[in-house]
């Protein structure tokens with residue numbers, strides 16, 4: 001009798017697990033979750049192969065603060081997102097022995113890093129590309145901070161944040177995160193960022209060498225160029241833009257950011273994680 005009951009109940013359990021995992025995958029683009037569905041959670045024989053897509057790894061110890069690259073992610077001044085950036089010219093369905101995709105992507109797309117050559121042509125000519133960025137700055141203890149939601153990052157705001165001397169990496173979480181701008185296809189010029197005086201204050205009064213921000217530019221739209229110039233002039237400060245800072249508790253983490261070694265490129269997609 002027991003055997004018969006198990007035989008009846010088990011498929012329902014499996015169906016439930018697969019259903020939960022399916023809804024997690026759908027939601028994964030929109031919410032961070034510490035839950036995960038692993039291959040061990042499902043019955044491979046059912047034909048429902050559902051891969052894991054996680055925002056958090058290792059039981060909550062590793063937080064992925066990189067945005068997933070999709071055709072609908074925002075692109076500078078575009079109302080239609082980045083569009084198709086990935087193709088599969090060689091596909092197994094068409095007789096290739098493997099699948100081999102190709103991509104074409106502006107280097108300042110999604111979560112990415114700016115090198116000094118982005119804003120200074122003489123630095124560009126001299127070779128200050130993403131390959132020259134210091135991994136010792138891109139990796140190390142970082143402070144995730146919430147900033148006031150009613151202002152750009154001005155000198156006054158920076159002063160009020162009281163960032164201690166000696167802090168060399170700061171991730172600024174702003175209204176951009178609350179407005180979920182990085183999740184919106186349409187580029188939004190009303191994002192917040194550094195003003196001229198805010199960036200000058202940072203250079204003059206802090207030891208910050210890595211600035212992280214939660215939209216596509218570290219500089220406010222109305223002050224677009226000069227904050228970049230102020231921050232990148234010394235070639236000692238690295239700008240990481242388009243970070244995914246949703247659902248992360250403010251505080252100190254170990255930050256790990258690794259750009260691609262694109263020789264001659266003044267920007268690169270970058271994978272950034274926080275480790276508790």
Ligand SMILES: [Zn+2]
Nearest residue numbers: 108114241267
């Ligand atoms: Zn950039």
